[in-house]
């Protein structure tokens with residue numbers, strides 16, 4: 001706090017010098033020697049201000065919260081200041097309020113932002129202590145006069161597998177934003193008007209000073225003050241309009257990106273989700289999309305605004321005085337060169353600091369992971385010493401880093417102020433010669449400040465914009481990712497028999513390519529047949545069902561439906577013909593009716609005549625043995641299932657899932673028999689439902705209960721990714737193969753249940 005407030009003393013002294021200099025320009029007190037003396041003192045004081053500011057920056061980086069608030073404070077009071085400025089100048093120039101000296105007006109006027117800034121920051125600090133950190137990290141509001149770069153969220157080391165030929169991010173973003181072209185054009189026009197009106201403010205300010213003090217003219221003074229107020233009002237309105245419209249555009253882009261990304265995710269094959277962490281996907285969908293929309297839009301907005309502002313201000317500066325404008329740019333190349341050199345040096349240093357920290361961490365890790373050895377050999381002291389030695393190196397590098405930063409801040413703050421002093425000196429001479437009015441000089445100084453702000457913002461925003469576009473890469477790549485399995489063919493055959501075939505299928509999961517799950521497996525399920533898949537756990541039974549569902553493609557061999565490759569069929573149609581009942585059904589937080597009709601609603605693009613009626617839902621529920629318990633619920637079919645079906649028991653969920661499959665009126669059912677967490681009564685009811693299905697459908701069931709297995713027409717024993725044996729229960733029991741062993745021992749395969 002001290003180092004933030006301390007420079008203000010110098011700031012005050014600087015302003016006093018400035019005032020002295022101004023007084024000397026007045027016709028009564030012209031004295032070149034005193035002017036030069038005053039200007040040189042001013043330079044010395046400026047240097048001290050810069051040193052202090054460098055220190056303060058460094059400190060506020062350590063104490064981020066207050067530093068951030070103080071930094072933000074000046075921006076918050078921008079519009080307020082504008083109004084205060086007009087009123088203060090108007091009142092003071094009339095001589096009604098202390099201080100009455102015309103030059104004190106200038107001081108009051110320049111000191112006001114700092115005072116308001118401090119008051120605002122203190123208020124914010126006490127008003128919202130919890131959000132202080134957030135204030136610094138959060139994106140800045142559209143209207144804020146931000147100076148700090150808006151760095152995009154760093155990528156958290158994603159493991160999302162995307163295609164190598166990535167689309168052009170900037171182009172895609174431009175295309176996605178093109179939908180809002182009219183909106184953005186209006187926003188841009190509003191921004192241009194705001195910049196123009198903002199540029200008129202220093203112009204009128206200069207005129208007010210001239211009419212109030214140098215060439216007193218009360219009528220003109222009042223008129224110009226009114227003009228200033230009008231311009232300030234217009235500037236505020238158009239700034240608000242620009243900010244509002246850009247925010248709307250930003251939000252629309254955000255929604256558009258999220259929707260496209262989500263649609264792309266829905267197109268992806270299941271294998272993609274096997275190899276991608278769900279945390280990565282959700283972070284793409286939430287944090288990254290917001291980064292893209294917010295950062296890109298916000299930075300683009302601020303960049304365009306600053307460019308317009310710079311262009312307009314530059315024009316006004318040239319009109320005011322081309323000589324002074326040229327002088328303003330004399331030191332620019334020096335500043336650029338220093339920034340570049342420092343940037344390169346700082347990056348190198350930062351890398352070294354990181355490496356040294358990593359070394360220190362590895363020493364600590366080594367000790368922590370081998371604590372018993374350290375203790376056993378009483379090596380605590382040497383362990384502590386080696387860690388301390390690493391930290392000492394790290395600290396000394398950090399000290400160099402701090403010094404370099406401090407020096408850079410000092411120079412980079414000092415140089416612009418030298419420019420100010422030079423302009424003041426040269427401009428003062430012009431005023432003394434009578435070729436420029438004092439008011440015009442003040443106007444020019446304000447323009448110069450505004451221009452340097454615009455340039456500073458432009459440069460920081462430009463680098464942030466590149467970083468944001470970089471962050472967008474990942475989102476755009478994922479948005480354009482081509483699924484490895486094409487979701488749908490086009491074929492809807494007139495006749496569908498429901499013959500399922502796997503021919504010499506080899507298969508391994510994308511997440512574990514080295515493990516061959518199916519090894520040249522072949523089997524056929526004839527229409528109307530009930531086939532039970534049995535075998536030891538991990539043998540590959542579920543994988544067969546997943547291949548038939550086309551969640552994955554086989555590495556070799558083919559999966560055929562009615563003699564054709566499963567991929568040629570229209571997927572929506574096929575999912576109605578071949579329905580799936582999984583072992584652990586997933587229900588959604590919606591009514592039971594909607595859960596049963598899942599995927600068959602109007603939102604799913606199903607024509608009205610193909611959507612299940614209330615009667616169809618009831619019939620399916622009855623077949624699934626679910627109607628009874630549903631009817632007993634307070635809201636019947638409209639009862640809510642709760643998040644992931646939390647308000648229902650395992651058996652009830654299972655039966656709803658069976659109803660969900662049956663409402664599609666499928667010809668083939670792929671079922672994974674429920675084995676876990678069902679009480680005897682639930683199990684019996686689920687079993688009854690399955691038995692009923694097996695009488696009227698082609699069924700491939702992964703069976704665990706002997707009763708189900710015995711009810712099947714054929715039993716296929718799958719082991720180690722191959723069909724080990726097949727036949728009826730009696731046939732298989734006659735031999736001494738795996739099946740008979742499993743049944744007789746009931747131990748090797750824990751899931752195969754023996755009859756009571």
Ligand SMILES: Nc1ncnc2c1ncn2[C@@H]1O[C@H](COP(=O)(O)OP(=O)(O)OP(=O)(O)O)[C@@H](O)[C@H]1O
Nearest residue numbers: 274509511512517536537538539540541542543544
């Ligand atoms: N998504 C996956 N990614 C990688 N490996 C998998 C995946 N799913 C299953 N596996 C592996 O594939 C092998 C076969 O699994 P599968 O689920 O087909 O066996 P199963 O016979 O159905 O077993 P269970 O009777 O226990 O359900 C197992 O070794 C399993 O670990």
